[in-house]
Amino acid sequence: MTPRSLDFAGESLLRELAPQVLGAVVRRFGDFSAAEDAVQEAMLAAAVQWPDEGMPDNPRGWLIQVAARRMTDHVRSEVARRRREALVIMQEPADQQVLPAPDSQAVMEQDDTLILLFMCCHNALTRPSAIALTLRAVGGLTTVEIANAFLVPEATMAQRISRAKQRIKSSGIPFSMPSESERTERLGSVLHVLYLIFNEGYTSSIGPRLHRSDLSNEAIRLTRAVRNLLPDDGEVAGLLALMLLTDARRPARTGPDGELIPLSAQDRALWDRDAISEGIALITDTLSRGSIGAYQLQAAIAAVHDEAERAEDTDWPQILALYGLLKRMSDNPMVTLNHAIAAAMVHGAPTGLRLLEALDADERLAGHHRLHAVRAHLFEMAGDRDAAIAHFRAAAERTTSIPERDYLATQAARLSAGAVSGSGTDAD
Amino acid sequence: MKFMLMMNAPRGTGDWGVMKWSEEDLKAHIRFMKTLNKELEGAGELVAGEGLAAPAQARVVRAGKNGAPITDGIFPEAKEFLAGYWIVDVDSPERAYEIAARASAAPGPGGAPLNMPIEVREVMSAPPVEA
Numbered sequence: 055m056t057p058r059s060l061d062f063a064g065e066s067l068l069r070e071l072a073p074q075v076l077g078a079v080v081r082r083f084g085d086f087s088a089a090e091d092a093v094q095e096a097m098l099a100a101a102v103q104w105p106d107e108g109m110p111d112n113p114r115g116w117l118i119q120v121a122a123r124r125m126t127d128h129v130r131s132e133v134a135r136r137r138r139e140a141l142v143i144m145q146e147p148a149d150q151q152v153l154p155a156p157d158s159q160a161v162m163e164q165d166d167t168l169i170l171l172f173m174c175c176h177n178a179l180t181r182p183s184a185i186a187l188t189l190r191a192v193g194g195l196t197t198v199e200i201a202n203a204f205l206v207p208e209a210t211m212a213q214r215i216s217r218a219k220q221r222i223k224s225s226g227i228p229f230s231m232p233s234e235s236e237r238t239e240r241l242g243s244v245l246h247v248l249y250l251i252f253n254e255g256y257t258s259s260i261g262p263r264l265h266r267s268d269l270s271n272e273a274i275r276l277t278r279a280v281r282n283l284l285p286d287d288g289e290v291a292g293l294l295a296l297m298l299l300t301d302a303r304r305p306a307r308t309g310p311d312g313e314l315i316p317l318s319a320q321d322r323a324l325w326d327r328d329a330i331s332e333g334i335a336l337i338t339d340t341l342s343r344g345s346i347g348a349y350q351l352q353a354a355i356a357a358v359h360d361e362a363e364r365a366e367d368t369d370w371p372q373i374l375a376l377y378g379l380l381k382r383m384s385d386n387p388m389v390t391l392n393h394a395i396a397a398a399m400v401h402g403a404p405t406g407l408r409l410l411e412a413l414d415a416d417e418r419l420a421g422h423h424r425l426h427a428v429r430a431h432l433f434e435m436a437g438d439r440d441a442a443i444a445h446f447r448a449a450a451e452r453t454t455s456i457p458e459r460d461y462l463a464t465q466a467a468r469l470s471a472g473a474v475s476g477s478g479t480d481a482d
Numbered sequence: 483m484k485f486m487l488m489m490n491a492p493r494g495t496g497d498w499g500v501m502k503w504s505e506e507d508l509k510a511h512i513r514f515m516k517t518l519n520k521e522l523e524g525a526g527e528l529v530a531g532e533g534l535a536a537p538a539q540a541r542v543v544r545a546g547k548n549g550a551p552i553t554d555g556i557f558p559e560a561k562e563f564l565a566g567y568w569i570v571d572v573d574s575p576e577r578a579y580e581i582a583a584r585a586s587a588a589p590g591p592g593g594a595p596l597n598m599p600i601e602v603r604e605v606m607s608a609p610p611v612e613a
Contacts, residue, residue: 311516312516451536452535452538454535460508460512463500464505464508466501467503467504467505467507468505470502470505471504
């Protein structure tokens with residue numbers, strides 16, 4: 055008999071319940087690290103048992119009960135171990151080790167997703183650890199799935215997650231809602247981690263495939279969950295809009311062989327209209343409320359691109375104005391880079407090239423492949439083919455993305471074909 | 483049995499030779515490599531494979547006093563460099579050589595085969611099961 059697997063609805067429900075179940079188990083037992091393992095085991099048990107035995111009447115209670123049983127086993131073996139080590143400390147009276155009722159109404163009302171996100175995305179964790187732990191503890195993905203998404207061995211990913219949990223323990227990060235004064239900064243880390251997960255899926259800077267749809271979808275799903283919990287936060291709405299408006303272009307972003315297609319050359323009929331409508335409605339509503347942040351501005355820029363029926367219809371003056379605002383808000387060289395592109399589109403390539411000069415002194419971007427690639431485009435716009443070829447080649451040599459390298463090398467080759475050729479190939 | 487196939491590409495005049503190819507030749511080369519990878523994957527023979535970033539940034543690192551890294555590079559005089567590798571799981575060394583020969587013949591300028599040297603090395607394995 056081949057084991058049946060969970061259908062899509064069952065899978066979605068399981069993933070949605072994961073943080074709630076984990077929250078309930080942590081509340082009951084206190085040990086986040088062990089509770090997280092127990093919930094993972096309960097989820098795996100559900101994935102095996104539910105297809106054959108049918109969905110339980112109370113899936114959430116079922117998961118809590120299975121996880122709690124694992125926790126009880128864990129506590130018992132811990133106690134036994136300590137006894138062996140002659141450190142006999144009975145943690146709890148025996149009657150409190152009896153399994154509690156699976157679900158009380160009070161706990162049902164509580165959604166711990168946000169608290170878990172604050173924990174998993176804490177600044178004390180490295181970003182790769184925070185990403186991995188968030189995907190497992192809040193996203194309900196298995197270690198294997200996360201390892202596959204990042205193209206690393208399962209053992210490596212398991213270790214990364216386990217170290218993240220140790221870090222939480224040693225840093226004393228509590229399982230509780232941060233104080234009002236800490237909230238803004240901590241929410242910033244959460245949104246940053248979600249943004250990184252999205253980008254990892256969307257641009258996939260490693261490996262031959264350009265995008266791994268699962269991570270982008272997962273980031274959107276988690277950001278939606280945060281938005282449901284914090285509906286009045288402008289930056290949460292801005293980030294969700296930014297993801298939707300960017301992700302909408304995914305079907306047009308690559309050609310049949312996986313080759314990269316730049317925004318200006320994409321077949322806009324392939325864009326996801328529903329995602330664009332949702333993103334535009336969201337960002338329009340958010341911007342009308344005041345208190346504008348960086349994610350909202352980036353979403354607004356994405357919306358201007360998505361609203362243009364053809365590349366040449368793009369409202370570049372508006373994009374330039376938005377990048378001007380963004381530049382004042384953040385000291386990010388990528389913003390300066392994009393601002394220069396918009397300036398070139400409005401005032402001509404020489405203006406853009408002049409703005410780029412400021413970045414040569416910026417250690418974060420000097421010699422970066424993106425700086426070369428943008429220069430190459432602007433030199434081509436300005437009609438300086440030799441400079442464009444040199445910068446396309448320099449960019450191709452520096453990028454670590456294979457689709458991007460192929461794209462940049464192809465651009466250099468396209469321009470060379472028209473250039474006065476003084477030398478043959480020296481590839482042999 | 484597993485083999486590592488290491489593709490050594492010519493370095494040209496210090497940057498990538500491939501950068502000077504025509505657009506058509508470049509696209510044919512990219513297509514060839516993608517097809518090869520797809521075939522190996524489809525045959526269940528591909529274990530891993532990566533393309534490496536350009537050699538311009540390559541460094542050789544040794545431990546110095548206190549174990550601190552001492553980096554050496556760049557190497558403009560090197561004639562060849564490791565451009566990428568595959569690890570394949572195949573039935574025989576002959577099959578590994580066959581795959582290596584195909585990769586070696588990847589098209590270059592004018593569609594002519596490059597005949598790149600591909601170093602083939604067997605990957606060490608776990609001890610045999612005791613009877």
